[in-house]
Amino acid sequence: MSLLQVLLLGLCVALGAAVEIQRPRGVPLSKREFYPENKPFTCLDGSRTIPFDRVNDDYCDCTDGTDEPGTAACPNGVFHCTNAGFRPAFIPSSRINDGICDCCDTTDEYNSGATCQNTCRELGRKERESLQKMAEITKEGFLLKQQLIEEAKRGQQEKQRKVTELQESKTSVEDKVESLRTVKETAEQPEKEAKERHLKAWEEQKEVLRLEKDKAKMAEAFLELDDNADGYVSVEELQSHPELDPDGDGSLTETETQGLLGGADRVDTTVFQDVWSNIKDKYQSESQPEAPPPVETPREEPVDPGSDSDVDRYPEEDLGDEDDDEDDDEDDDHEEDEDKLPPASRSEEKVAEDEGAMPPYDEETQALIAAAQKARDEFEEAEKALREVEDQIKSLEKEISFDFGPSAEFSYLYSQCYELTTSEYIYRLCPFNRVSQKPKYGGSETNLGSWGSWAGPEDSKYSVMKYEHGTGCWQGPNRSTTVKLTCGKETTVVSTSEPSRCEYLMEFTTPAVCQEPPSLDSLLHDEF
Secondary structure, X not given: OOHHHHHHHHHHHHHHOOOOOOOOOOOOHHHHHHOOOOOOEEOOOOOOEEOHXXXXXXXXXXXXXOOOOOOXXXXXXXXXXXXXXXXXXXXXXXXXXXXXXXXXXXXXXXXOOOOOOOOHHHHHHHHHHHHHHHHHHHHHHHHHHHHHHHHHHHHHHHHHHHHHHHHHXXXXXXXXXXXXXXXXHHXXXXXXXXXXXXXXXXXXXXXXXXXHHHHHHHHHHHHHHOOOOOOOEEHHHHOOOHHHOOOOOOOOOHHHHHHHOOOOOEEOHHHHHHHHHHHOOOOOOOOOOOOOOOOOOOOXXXXXXXXXXXXXXXXXXXXXXXXXXXXXXXXXXXHHHHOOOOHHHOOHHHHHHHHHOOOOOOHHHHHHXXXXXXXXXXXXHHHHHHHHHHHHHHHHHHHHHOOOOOOOOOHHHOOOOEEEEOOOEEEEEXXXXXXXXXXXXXXXXXXXXXXXXXXXXXXXHHHEEEEEOOOEOOOOOEOEEEEEEEEOOOOEEEEEEEEEOOEEEEEEEEHHHOOOOOOHHHHHOOOO
16 A cells, blocks of 8 residues: 555545544554453453453553553553544554653643643644645646556557568668679679789789899999909909808808809809809999988087177178078989989889889779779678668667566656756766766766666565666775656656765656555545
8 A cells, every 4th residue: 555545544534533433542443342341351462361440550461561552551552643633643652641742632641731732633634735736646647657658559569660660671671782792792803803913913023123123233243243354253353242241250251252152263144143142132232322421510619709700600601591592402403313313323212112112003904993892882881771770670679678667658768868956966867778977067977877677666666766887986886876766747856865875866756657546435445
């Protein structure tokens, strides 16, 4: 039975009792039958039976205190306040005649001399107004809940219909993807073959160029090594190049030199071709320019304050802008001339750059590449469309299978967010997603928990939401939030608090949690 039902029931019983039924002081109407007058009284725990005149005689005979409901004799006794016009209540018997009015009808202070006023009618009036307002809110909220259920039902049907359509669309898109995959693979095969032919031709061309270059370098080296121009390169002539030392000990012996020449004392151009591989990696051409010496920066001399520093320190011809212009011209001329130099005189990086660039594809290969690229683009576009359809299906199926309550009445909260602003913070609740807190006057947002589960009691599972695994507290647990749902016509965050460190509590009103209010007739037939 809900709190509203209990309050209405108590009020109905109080208002419905036009005639007060006589019973011993402090005994509720529901237990009147256990106190028959002029008959022995049996303690309600069955421990003993006593004469009826010992009931409420200010002496405790029963261990459960039931023989003294109207006095303070028993420490475990309970006194019943009739409170006609308001809600009946129970108080500990120790409060009887203690000088403090606990019952609004003043019946607990019958012998204390305390001045009490019967406030039951006024309290009953106020409570009736409050209960009536609560009943109206509950009624309106329940009607809104029925609308939410109907909307959720239609929404679920619409989502299911959309899933069916997307499944059919997915089949069509899958077929298109497979068809375009075949087109792509068909177009890529001649593209691949044409690229391979182009690459092979380029590599063959590079090999020819490499061989020609190597041959030219070999011929140049032979002429440079043949110091006496007799058409032979001898051991003595080769020994003038210590950089060819095979063991790196700083000296090129006759034996080592003969080894470089294949064991001969001298070789002609024909044999030199065979031994060139022993020499070429270390050989340094005599015509290869040497690296320029480092430029030394002249040290600046102290300036005499009494002299014309510029004139004293530099010759007259060094002053002015003309020489600067000439230097710039020389630099430009040097850059222009660099491209005119033979490959041997240019930097290795520049040569490698020129020789490493693959020539452009011919028109036929470019056409095949363009056709293959178009097929790839169309295939990738179709694959993207398929992924989008699959994502939509996955999202809809997740939403359809989500636990939005017995009749999906909470589904309208999905993808919505609600805020509450306090003096310091802005709290944001996104049902089924997360809870956050942000300073009102700037600062970063703090995660107070992500959706966990419904966490209400067994008979009211959907009255509490739990959000867990939020941002960790300093030397403490991760933040979490409990959201208590209460009936209301509006959907809003009512309050927020932090009962325990890093554990937050929110009150959230929604018509989705409203229950059908009980009728007055059904309450009057219930036992209080």
